Amino acid sequence: MSERQAQVYRLVEELVTRRTGVDIAGHLAGRVQGHVDEQVRRLGLEGPDDYLGRLESGDEGSLPLLDDLLASVLVHETFFYRFQSQLVALEASIIPELVGSGTRNVRIWSAGCSQGPEPYTLAMLAARSTAGTDIGFNVLATDMCGAFLGEAKKGIYRPDKLGELPADLRSRYLCPGGEGTFEVRGGLRERVRFKRHNLLDPPPERNMHVVSCRNVLMYLGRDGRRRAIENLVSALSDDGFLLVGHSESLRDVPDLLGVDRRFALGIYRRGGAASPPAPVGPRRAPQEPPPPVRAEPPATERPGKTGTAHAVSLIRLEGEYDADLRPEKLASLKESLGEAIDKGGDVVLEADGATLLDMSTAKLVARAARLVESEGRRLTVRTGKESVLRWAARHGLQVESGPSTKEVRQA
Numbered sequence: 001m002s003e004r005q006a007q008v009y010r011l012v013e014e015l016v017t018r019r020t021g022v023d024i025a026g027h028l029a030g031r032v033q034g035h036v037d038e039q040v041r042r043l044g045l046e047g048p049d050d051y052l053g054r055l056e057s058g059d060e061g062s063l064p065l066l067d068d069l070l071a072s073v074l075v076h077e078t079f080f081y082r083f084q085s086q087l088v089a090l091e092a093s094i095i096p097e098l099v100g101s102g103t104r105n106v107r108i109w110s111a112g113c114s115q116g117p118e119p120y121t122l123a124m125l126a127a128r129s130t131a132g133t134d135i136g137f138n139v140l141a142t143d144m145c146g147a148f149l150g151e152a153k154k155g156i157y158r159p160d161k162l163g164e165l166p167a168d169l170r171s172r173y174l175c176p177g178g179e180g181t182f183e184v185r186g187g188l189r190e191r192v193r194f195k196r197h198n199l200l201d202p203p204p205e206r207n208m209h210v211v212s213c214r215n216v217l218m219y220l221g222r223d224g225r226r227r228a229i230e231n232l233v234s235a236l237s238d239d240g241f242l243l244v245g246h247s248e249s250l251r252d253v254p255d256l257l258g259v260d261r262r263f264a265l266g267i268y269r270r271g272g273a274a275s276p277p278a279p280v281g282p283r284r285a286p287q288e289p290p291p292p293v294r295a296e297p298p299a300t301e302r303p304g305k306t307g308t309a310h311a312v313s314l315i316r317l318e319g320e321y322d323a324d325l326r327p328e329k330l331a332s333l334k335e336s337l338g339e340a341i342d343k344g345g346d347v348v349l350e351a352d353g354a355t356l357l358d359m360s361t362a363k364l365v366a367r368a369a370r371l372v373e374s375e376g377r378r379l380t381v382r383t384g385k386e387s388v389l390r391w392a393a394r395h396g397l398q399v400e401s402g403p404s405t406k407e408v409r410q411a
Contacts, residue, residue: 008048009033015055016069020144021200021224031073039068063146071147078114079163080121083214085327086243086267087125090210093262094241095129098209101239106130106137109208109235111199112216113141116152117161119192120184122212124173127188140205142197149194155184199228203235211235214266215245218367233257233270242268246323247363249334265327265334311345318353323360330361337368347372347379348400351388362395369397 012032016022036048045051055065081087098106106126110119119141126137143149156177162170170182177183197204199216211232217225229250232242242257244250244266250257257268315336321329340347349365351357369379380398383389392399 005048008052009036011052012036012048012055012069015052016066016073017221017224019066019200020070020198021220021228022070023219023221023224032069035069035072039065067146070145078117079161080117080157080165081163081169082118082121083243083246083266084164084324085265086214087121089267090122090243091125091129094210094267095126099130099133099135103209104135106135106210107205107208107237108137108139108210108212109203109205110139110141111197111211111213111232113143113152113194114145114148115157115161116141116148116155116184116192116194117157117163118212118214119152119194120155120173120188121165122210123188123191124169127173127191128169137191139192140208141192141194142204143194144196144198146196149196153194155189156181157183199231200224201231203231206235207237208235208240209237210241210243212243214243215248215363217244217248218363236270238270240270242270244268245363246327246330246360247367249338249364249367265323265331311343313340313343313345313347315340315347315349316353317349317351317357320356321354321361322356322358330364333361334364337364341368341371344375344377346377349379349381351381351383351392352385354385354388357388357391359395362391362397365397366395 009032016032036051039045040047040051043051045054051065055062055069095106108119108122108126110122113119119139123137123139126139130137141149141152143152158181162174162182165174173185173188174182175185195204199213199220213228213232217228220228236242242250246265248266250268257270315333317333319329320326321333323330337347347368365379365381372379378398380400381388381392382400383392389399391397
């Protein structure tokens with residue numbers, strides 16, 4: 001690769017970040033080059049410079065190029081009934097609470113809807129929650145990628161996209177399609193409106209009771225993230241709810257929203273948490289609440305990148321970390337990571353006590369690691385446990401060898 005080609009790939013990444021807020025270089029490094037080279041061949045262009053020129057032109061021909069680029073490089077894992085604990089809270093408490101407050105039409109916005117499973121899931125829950133009443137609902141679904149929206153409007157999905165969609169919802173709102181696919185029934189599909197929208201732009205509509213933007217903010221750079229959150233919050237009604245991914249946090253914008261601690265992980269409220277509620281979570285047998293995971297006070301000192309000493313905050317991971325089955329564990333870990341980051345210094349996760357670590361936990365830790373590393377510090381996972389080592393390696397987390405949990409406690 002020539003120096004100029006490498007420069008062009010970087011310029012393409014920077015262009016995508018300017019227009020969409022997505023931090024391609026920080027989160028999706030290496031994907032742009034392959035796409036650009038493939039497009040140069042497919043379109044018969046003279047080279048990467050020619051592709052960059054067309055993308056930068058801003059004319060009608062540049063939009064399909066940007067669409068293809070986004071569809072190719074973005075992580076668009078999506079399926080029905082994702083993040084079960086949030087959905088249970090939405091149907092069992094949030095929508096009934098909105099209805100009880102006098103709302104006659106529940107307005108929901110699915111921001112960053114990808115190919116559509118999320119807005120259709122939200123529509124299913126709203127339909128079931130308001131069945132037999134005169135309460136209406138509508139769902140606005142938006143994405144910045146036109147190719148994704150085209151797929152979403154069709155409402156046709158392979159079986160692997162159904163996720164853990166309950167059987168009653170599947171039979172009520174889906175019907176068999178061709179070649180083993182499933183199709184969203186027309187009555188429900190008519191309740192979901194699709195629009196193209198960039199989260200960096202003002203919201204397409206306002207006075208939304210629920211805004212769901214899950215696993216989108218994590219790909220935005222710091223400035224784009226702040227701008228996107230401000231836009232999402234401005235779309236909420238005075239006491240509306242914002243749902244984000246289990247591995248995402250709004251701790252850097254505490255002035256905008258309050259955590260609603262009644263509910264599952266990742267649910268915020270414009271008016272702050274309301275008073276007392278009955279706890280809502282996945283439908284399973286009640287369990288004793290786990291002891292909270294807390295960041296230990298600074299335990300030692302370690303030289304930083306600049307040669308200065310960094311205090312080290314220890315966080316012990318114990319038991320199961322599963323976003324759907326144990327959302328309270330991730331909530332506690334998120335809080336502890338936030339406290340440790342605010343203290344400054346390096347962060348060490350002592351993980352020999354963990355018996356299960358899922359992908360959502362890895363994403364949460366990876367995001368914290370990026371925040372810590374951006375300030376010249378380190379976040380590492382300390383373990384000698386083979387299963388934890390595999391988990392950390394699979395998700396690109398830094399590992400350091402160290403004493404077992406028992407030894408740490410005795411130190």
